[in-house]
Amino acid sequence: MRLVAPLLAFTSEEVWKNMKQPGSVHTAFFPEPGELTAGLSTEHRKRVENWDRLMEVREDVLKSLETARQEKFIGAPLEARVNLWANGSLYPLLERYAQELPALFIVSQVQLKNGDGLSVAIERADGVKCQRCWKYTTDVGANADFPTICAGCSDAVTEILHG
Numbered sequence: 001m002r003l004v005a006p007l008l009a010f011t012s013e014e015v016w017k018n019m020k021q022p023g024s025v026h027t028a029f030f031p032e033p034g035e036l037t038a039g040l041s042t043e044h045r046k047r048v049e050n051w052d053r054l055m056e057v058r059e060d061v062l063k064s065l066e067t068a069r070q071e072k073f074i075g076a077p078l079e080a081r082v083n084l085w086a087n088g089s090l091y092p093l094l095e096r097y098a099q100e101l102p103a104l105f106i107v108s109q110v111q112l113k114n115g116d117g118l119s120v121a122i123e124r125a126d127g128v129k130c131q132r133c134w135k136y137t138t139d140v141g142a143n144a145d146f147p148t149i150c151a152g153c154s155d156a157v158t159e160i161l162h163g
């Protein structure tokens with residue numbers, strides 16, 4: 001609550017009172033980093049470490065995307081497919097989070113390969129742009145009712161229309 005207080009001024013104050021904390025959340029000090037992780041289990045600590053590594057990979061990928069953008073190879077990151085080569089313990093980690101990687105890099109596709117060290121290559125994404133989510137996919141128009149959007153968006157729109 002102390003951390004979100006600047007953004008959620010009223011809600012955080014209500015929660016603060018509900019938690020029977022003294023005074024106002026807005027006069028309390030921010031927690032120290034150690035306080036934030038004190039209650040984490042070993043399992044959660046491991047997960048935090050995983051994300052530390054994923055964020056390092058993300059830094060490398062974002063640099064490559066920026067170079068590709070400056071060279072006008074892509075206009076926006078969603079036009080890209082990221083090819084990632086990794087080895088050692090990094091490869092299984094990336095494999096485990098494979099589903100999340102496109103969202104983490106804000107690209108349309110990510111392809112993982114076993115290779116030396118970590119290297120990144122940017123290619124143009126396969127398929128065409130979905131008019132709803134702007135990702136490039138090979139299944140735009142798969143649902144004949146929605147010829148300009150991808151299969152995932154078609155499912156979402158169908159659910160919105162028909163419950």
Ligand SMILES: [Zn+2]
Binds near residue numbers: 153154
């Ligand atoms: Zn879509």
